[in-house]
Amino acid sequence: MSSVGHADDRFELNGRTVVRENGRLTIADGTLAGSDLDMMSGVRIMADACGAPFHDVLRMASRCPAQMLGLHDRGHLRPGARADILALDAERTLLSVWIAGDRQER
Structure with missing residues (x-):
């Protein structure tokens, strides 16, 4: 996932805002967008x-x-x-x- 190694807890990916929290990546409605696992x-x-x-x-x-x-x-x-x-x-x-x-x- 593009977030690994970055400090930002909120970022844009494919036109959507993704939020990182507790190792999970979600979009605004709470849908899982991926993992923050290296x-x-x-x-x-x-x-x-x-x-x-x-x-x-x-x-x-x-x-x-x-x-x-x-x-x-x-x-x-x-x-x-x-x-x-x-x-x-x-x-x-x-x-x-x-x-x-x-x-x-x-």
């Missing part, structure tokens, strides 16, 4: 709710979308791959990000 939060929820090993859920969140989009240089770490990498601590907190091998400043 990928890492989704991965954490999936691992916790399903009891799946965290590394398996991370693999699903990276490899599966890359394969579906035909992005064969992504979703895995191999020679010649793009090298989009996350570094997490034992509590699953994001420490560092590399995109195409370049460390990103936070």
